[in-house]
Amino acid sequence: MMKTLIKDVFLNGKTVDVLVAENLIAKIGSHLEDAADKIINAKNKAILPSFYNTHTHAAMMFLRGIGEDKDLFSWLQEDIWPREAKLSPEMIYHLSRFAILEMIKTGTTFFSDMYFYSDQTLKAAEEMGVRAAISALGMDFFDAGKRAEQQANMKEFLQQKSHPRITRGLSLHAIYSTSRELYEFAAELAETHQTFLHTHAAETLKEVNDCFDKYQCRPIELLKKYGALGPRSIFAHCLHLSEAEMDLMAQSKTAVSHCPSSSLKLNSGQMPLQQYLDKGMIITLGTDGVSSNNSLSMPAEMKIAALSAKNRAKSTTAAKVEDVFAMATVNGARTFGIDSGEIKEGKLADFILVDLNNYLLLPNHNLISNMIYAADSSCICDVFCDGRQVMKDFQVENEAEIVAEFKKVCAAF
Ligand SMILES: [Zn+2]
Numbered sequence: 001m002m003k004t005l006i007k008d009v010f011l012n013g014k015t016v017d018v019l020v021a022e023n024l025i026a027k028i029g030s031h032l033e034d035a036a037d038k039i040i041n042a043k044n045k046a047i048l049p050s051f052y053n054t055h056t057h058a059a060m061m062f063l064r065g066i067g068e069d070k071d072l073f074s075w076l077q078e079d080i081w082p083r084e085a086k087l088s089p090e091m092i093y094h095l096s097r098f099a100i101l102e103m104i105k106t107g108t109t110f111f112s113d114m115y116f117y118s119d120q121t122l123k124a125a126e127e128m129g130v131r132a133a134i135s136a137l138g139m140d141f142f143d144a145g146k147r148a149e150q151q152a153n154m155k156e157f158l159q160q161k162s163h164p165r166i167t168r169g170l171s172l173h174a175i176y177s178t179s180r181e182l183y184e185f186a187a188e189l190a191e192t193h194q195t196f197l198h199t200h201a202a203e204t205l206k207e208v209n210d211c212f213d214k215y216q217c218r219p220i221e222l223l224k225k226y227g228a229l230g231p232r233s234i235f236a237h238c239l240h241l242s243e244a245e246m247d248l249m250a251q252s253k254t255a256v257s258h259c260p261s262s263s264l265k266l267n268s269g270q271m272p273l274q275q276y277l278d279k280g281m282i283i284t285l286g287t288d289g290v291s292s293n294n295s296l297s298m299p300a301e302m303k304i305a306a307l308s309a310k311n312r313a314k315s316t317t318a319a320k321v322e323d324v325f326a327m328a329t330v331n332g333a334r335t336f337g338i339d340s341g342e343i344k345e346g347k348l349a350d351f352i353l354v355d356l357n358n359y360l361l362l363p364n365h366n367l368i369s370n371m372i373y374a375a376d377s378s379c380i381c382d383v384f385c386d387g388r389q390v391m392k393d394f395q396v397e398n399e400a401e402i403v404a405e406f407k408k409v410c411a412a413f
Helices: 058-063 072-084 089-105 118-128 144-159 180-192 205-215 219-225 243-252 260-265 273-278 298-313 321-328 330-335 367-373 399-410
Strands: 003-011 014-021 024-029 038-041 045-049 051-056 108-113 131-138 166-172 197-201 233-237 255-258 282-285 351-355 380-385 388-392
Touching: 045 367, 051 233, 051 255, 051 282, 051 298, 051 330, 058 072, 058 089, 058 118, 058 399, 089 108, 089 118, 089 388, 089 399, 108 118, 108 330, 108 380, 118 131, 118 166, 131 144, 131 180, 144 166, 144 180, 166 180, 180 197, 197 219, 205 219, 219 243, 243 273, 260 298, 273 282, 273 298, 282 298, 282 321, 282 330, 298 321, 298 367, 321 330, 321 367
Parallel strands: 003 038, 003 045, 051 108, 108 131, 131 166, 166 197, 197 233, 233 255, 255 282
Antiparallel strands: 003 014, 014 024, 045 351, 351 380, 380 388
16 A cells, blocks of 8 residues: 655644655654655645635636637637547547646546547546546537437447546537437436536526517526436536525525626626525636636636625625635535545645645635645645656646647647
């Protein structure tokens, strides 16, 4: 059994040793004297859970900075969709690796992705040692031929095997691009396989109004009719919910992936986060794709989430640091059935080490608040996922090659 001993690390106000055995946090205590294969001197470093990014389109990396300052629908139609039509599976692989590189460098060890050729993103995540929830995507534009093709793809995708770090599931793009039949099919198939169902929902007021015109109900009510709500479901955005829809989300334990940077940048709306938390809704954090963020940094996302929520609630007591940090860590892990997101004995060993001498983390009155409001990637020196070190002293394996391949793909656009 592979054992790593992390010596003299700062955890919850104390200096401790943390023993990682295989893929678990086996023991936390002072002066642990275990025969470890590897000893890491973590003096002046703190251990924190790594981040769980619950809504990404990883391969969109090549679109960073394209079509800025446009409204959502013209941006999609004029800038995003025509370029995406040119993507090949091999390109998706290289773009996904670059996305995972950025995620690791900013402390993230899990992402829940929605995109085309997802087997390529899955392969990249398997190779780079992170966790991922990878989905077969449904977006049929109400066309029966496309639907049949995507249904077959979903079935096939769920039957294949992958590394235990990877969860295979299903995603549907949105109610305005995807038929009732495909939603119902995917909801039933996800139930059979006991896996997750991921979709965009209630992102814009236009979506809500169009839904009402077409179906005489609101988006979350429609998704309930489709059988899409439940404890393994995750809905990205959810910015425009009625009180009744908030209750539906809370009662069904459907998780929200809050992507505040993307929502604010696309002017889709501002989530009443504190109201959702008070309702008992499950809120996780996501970055969305870099095309609308424009980064995959979860520390940056936490700050935007907190500021936006305080502004929306007109209250400084909204979005408390513990709640925002939980959204970025343990809430996301739990939603995907991963027993991690906290530094405790028996949990999966997914964590980061941060440099307490970094000027952004000084003084250390409140480390969690420093991580939300001050930190950036320069504070994160080491990243572990499933007991394995995926970033060592700021370096990720094959970094130069990943960047070189990414630049080659970008040159084609
Ligand atoms: Zn999205």
